Amino acid sequence: MRKIYRVGQIVPSSNTTMETEIPAMFRAREGIRPERFTFHSSRMRMKKVTKDELAAMNLEGRRCAAELADARVDIMSTACLVAIMSMGPGYHRESEMELAEVARQNECFAPVMTSAGALVEGLKKMEAKRISLMAPYMRPLTDLVVDYIENEGIEVIDSVCFEIPDNLEVGRRDPMQLLSDVKRLNTEGADVVVASACVQMPSLPAIQRIEDLLGIRTVSTAVCTVRGMLDRLELEPVVPGAGALLAGG
Template identity: 70%
Template sequence: MKTLYRIGQIVPSSNTTMETEIPAMLRAREALHPERFTFHSSRMRMHKVTPEELANMNREGLRCAAELADARVDVMSTACLVAIMAQGLGYHRQVEEDFRRIVSENGADARVMTSAGALIHGLKKLKAKKISLMAPYMKPLTAKVVAYIESEGIEVVDSICFEIPDNLEVGRRDPMQLLDDMKKLNTANVDVVVLSACVQMQSIPALQTAQDRLGIPVTSTSACTTRNMLDLLGLEAATPGYGQVLVV
């Protein structure tokens, strides 16, 4: 088995989190396992988290996929959950199909995924039937995220949205503030709490503390993205400290 893997991400131009949180988790894994990772990204223009900007950004995704295919990455993922979920139920499957086509046309063989699909993947790894979540989006976009998750067979018992339209501002939010925010979330009788349903809203410093306090699995889209990448690469997750999805 190879020991060096190239990780590719298709990142909104204003995203400052996915190129820090994904490497942080995989660097932590390097302390426990022999595999090593390098990180590569291609960017799509987006400033405000609005339906119009998200749709415009999505149109740049195929160009980004081709650029990452040129780098012969081993796995590539989108790094914007709401951009996918706002386009219609199950849309992550269409995006993945389009990426596979682009990868093949460019003579590469990268595994492909989306952060939207990764959240669903991670929740199913955790056997979640009922969840509660927090997100930075405006209410209409949060409602689309909730409907998307529920269309995949997972009930959303409660959700809190912080209504921050500026994507840079989302990335500047203190992740430890999520521990106080969580106190307002209905977590009774849920299987999993999604501390951050947005890949731009930082979460990983708070994940393990939140899980220890609640006594149930706590995860985020970035942690689920990391798990999905490892699964596609056929690698063991086993990286404690980032919630249950990187342990099971």
């Protein structure tokens, strides 16, 4: 009998991408590996990507962790990068410990991670020293993301932000537009390009295309989240067409 893993995500109420791209990557993997996956979410209210709304949303994370614990998921992750990074340097570690404590109190012993931590972790797995990134946020929030990553010891050469405050509009953005957007990004000397530093901005169809176009390893926060999930489930980190981080080996 094939092993079935339950994937749990704590998702902003206006996020429409993580419940699309994460399953898409796992379904692609199912085409080449025997494991199977189901997907389960709990939602936190958030409509506008502002610091105040993000802080308020973070307060709902404990409730969401408890709800996912009731489903006895095998892996649990938050699905909002900027909500974590806007709370200050290294906050993903504090958030992961807090949410894991809630899960344990509710008799769920699954690994707990954050998409913010997954991006940092993914870049370190690739031994990235210098990166360039694209994000949909307003410039002040983008700068917080840049500062957060640099606090983890990774230099951000350049960042392009699209300044879209409405989270639903971010989710409606055509991912293939990134192929044009990346031409505005300074990638000279970059080890890795982050095509989407936001889990709501769609990018999956463009990841491999950008990597092939630039000849530079390319990821997104969603790609890094899948890598973190597979590593914690002790499964081979391979997903076809999702870039170097999920190429296996």
